[in-house]
Amino acid sequence: MTGLLLRRLRDLVIILVIVGTMMFFVIRLIPGDPAQAILGPTARPSDVDALRESMGLNGTLWEQYFSWAGNVLHGDFGTSITYHAPVLGVVADHILPTLTLAVLSTVISFFLSVAITSWQAVSPRNPVARALDRLSALGMAMPDFWISLMLVLVFSVTLRWFPSSGYENLFTAPATAVPALVLPLTVLVIGQTALFVLTLRESLLGELPLAYLRTARVKGLSERQVMTKHVLPNALMPLITQLGSNFAMLVGGIVIIESIFVVPGLGHLLMGAVSTRDFPLIQGVTLFVAVLFVLVNLLVDLSYALLDPKVRVS
Template sequence: MPQLLLRRARDLVIVLWVVGTVMFVVIRLVPGDPAVSILGDTATPEQLAVLRDSLGLSGSWYEQYAAWLGRVISGDLGTSISFSEPVLPVILGHVVPTLTLAVFSTVISFTVALMITLWGTVRPRSLAARSVTQVASLGMALPQFWVALIVILVFAMVLGWFPPSGYADLLTDPFTAVPSLVLPVVVLVVGDVAVYLIFLRESVTNEMSQLYLRTARSKGLSETRVALGHALPNALMPILTVMGGHFATLVGGVVIVETVFVIPGLGSLALQAISTRDYPLVQGVTLFVTLLFVVVNLLVDLSYALIDPKVRVS
């Protein structure tokens, strides 16, 4: 375990350096000057030069990169051009809405997909069980923005059950937060259930055909107990990788959902930073999301050891 953590810490540093360097170059290739965006076309060259110097945009690319890398190593991601605040507090102030959506949608999606998979496993000949794959494929094919508009039209505009947009903190104002989270979570669950369902069904079906389950069946165990007690723990190994990557993607920013429902999360923050050419904020969000991906993958690897004893031995 300590060796795994050391290897992942080394990989994290390398990945962050590579991603940060690539993003540093890419965003500077985008046409436009942040100083002009802030001060306008009427600004004098002296005013633009002073602002570029304060933003760390003066000098050659090499000088800017050396200054940026030195600040990042010391834990300073710079100051956001749009918010006029340090980048890290700005990111942390927008991560809670995205994290809330990601956690709720992941838990609900996996639970629903698991229940449908187990039900289809013990009743494989039913019409609903045979149509699961087709329905899941349809769920994956539905565009997310289209689903969002449909649920807003039906449940917010026609029925009036939930607000069409907005966000409230779940801890400070739960009575306002819960109704505002229902529709965006539903939009995410529609696609996520389809993804998890396809992987779970394939994994559980393959596991149920393994020879070692003959012993369990010979003891008189029902198909439900065979599926839950024997097949499911082994079938969860592949789906954990899918869940980890998908959860990291959600936390990295659900741009469409956050834009449609006006949720101040990481996705809308990244979109705003790109549109305003906020270099420090774009780089900070990119590094933060990369860190999340590596940490989530590490947690997935550690969970393998909890599920499969063979992994602990190796």
């Protein structure tokens, strides 16, 4: 276990160096001058040059890179051009909405997919179970933005059951936060549940014909006991892999959902940073997502050891 943690820490350093370097140079391909964008087209050239100097944009590209990398090593990710505040503080202020959506939707989707797939396996001829199987394929095909707009049209505009936008802290104002979270969570749960159901179903189909299950049935175990005690622990491995990678992508990629429902999370923050050419903020958000990706994959590896004794031995 210690070796696994050390390898993941090594991977974290390598990934941060690669992602940080690539992002530093890629974002500078965005057309336009950040100083000019801040001051406007009517600003005097002397004012633009002074602002560029204060932002550290006057040196060569390599000088800017090594200056930024040196500051990062000392824990200084720069100052946001838009918010005029340290990048770490700005990112910290926008983490909670994104993590709330990502964690809740992932947990709900996981348990829904396990329940649906287990029911389909135990009762394959049940018409409702077969209908849910077809709905899973449909959920994969529908784009998130279309589902979002349809939910807003039906439940916000027509029925007026839920607000169409806004966000409240779930821990400080749950009464107002829950109604605002229903629609964005529903959109994320539909897509994730469909993906998880298809992933788990394929894994279950590979487990069901194996000989050890026939032995379990001969011992007198019911189909429900066979499913919960033997099939699911082995079939969950691919689903956990999918869950880990999907969660990391959710944190960095809920841009559409946060934009439609006006959720002040990392996706919304990143979109604003790109539009204003806020280079330090773009780099800070990107590095945070990279760190989270490695940490989530570490948790996935640790969960393997809990579910499969063979992994612990190896």
